[in-house]
Amino acid sequence: xQTVTQSQPEMSVQxxxxxxxxxxxxxxxxxxxLFWYKQPPSRQMILVIRQEAYKQQNATENRFSVNFQxxxxxxxxxxxxxxxxxxxxxxxxxxxxxxGGGSEKLVFGxxxxxxxxx
Amino acid sequence: xxxxxxxxxxxxxxxxxxxxxxxxxxxxxxxxxxWYRQFPKQSLMLMATSNEGSKATYEQGVEKDKFLINHAxxxxxxxxxxxxxxxxSSFYICSARVAGRRDNSxxxxxxxxxLTVT
Numbered sequence: 078x079q080t081v082t083q084s085q086p087e088m089s090v091q092x093x094x095x096x097x098x099x100x101x102x103x104x105x106x107x108x109x110x111l112f113w114y115k116q117p118p119s120r121q122m123i124l125v126i127r128q129e130a131y132k133q134q135n136a137t138e139n140r141f142s143v144n145f146q147x148x149x150x151x152x153x154x155x156x157x158x159x160x161x162x163x164x165x166x167x168x169x170x171x172x173x174x175x176x177g178g179g180s181e182k183l184v185f186g187x188x189x190x191x192x193x194x195x
Numbered sequence: 196x197x198x199x200x201x202x203x204x205x206x207x208x209x210x211x212x213x214x215x216x217x218x219x220x221x222x223x224x225x226x227x228x229x230w231y232r233q234f235p236k237q238s239l240m241l242m243a244t245s246n247e248g249s250k251a252t253y254e255q256g257v258e259k260d261k262f263l264i265n266h267a268x269x270x271x272x273x274x275x276x277x278x279x280x281x282x283x284s285s286f287y288i289c290s291a292r293v294a295g296r297r298d299n300s301x302x303x304x305x306x307x308x309x310l311t312v313t
Binding site: 112119120121122124127168181182183184185186187188 | 227229233237238239240241244286288290292301302304306307
């Protein structure tokens with residue numbers, strides 16, 4: 078079974094600064110997808126960024142980017158120019174690719190609470 | 196697009212009663228929906244995978260007779276918590292994928308239901 082580990086229960090960053098959230102995962106599969114979701118106090122799950130394992134290029138979405146290291150099974154999220162609205166719980170998630178034999182369910186890490194200080 | 200509506204957003208019920216939570220995909224069809232449970236300050240734990248027209252697949256440790264799932268149409272899945280007890284109090288979140296998309300398309304989440312059993 079796949080597991081996702083987020084080793085930082087809490088992180089803080091100053092507004093306008095950059096912060097990196099860590100995520101590692103364990104799998105024997107070669108093809109899969111990785112996601113970062115944001116959960117603000119409203120509890121709504123919001124997709125931040127996604128990465129296909131077969132792509133070597135790191136995904137980028139505006140101020141959000143990832144550092145995907147497949148061999149190390151690492152998938153960190155970098156938030157640049159942090160804003161107050163970025164404050165939330167961030168969850169790293171793993172999903173098997175279709176046809177790979179694994180379930181298509183999302184497996185979540187335990188989350189990192191990000192605080193943005195003004 | 197890809198909106199998932201979950202109802203009710205919060206519910207309080209007495210111990211021993213049953214509660215039904217609805218999850219609807221408003222602008223897309225979803226052959227598969229997922230039901231998650233989230234305890235305070237914890238991650239999302241998958242309870243079951245709901246498949247349209249067939250029986251749900253429950254995760255290990257989840258009582259299928261207590262958490263009844265019905266996925267009668269391509270846009271609606273329901274979770275019924277039967278004979279609720281205070282320990283069932285939690286935040287329940289549904290999610291869905293667009294039918295026919297066999298790629299990295301993300302899950303779309305409902306806003307969740309906070310259940311309190313008194």
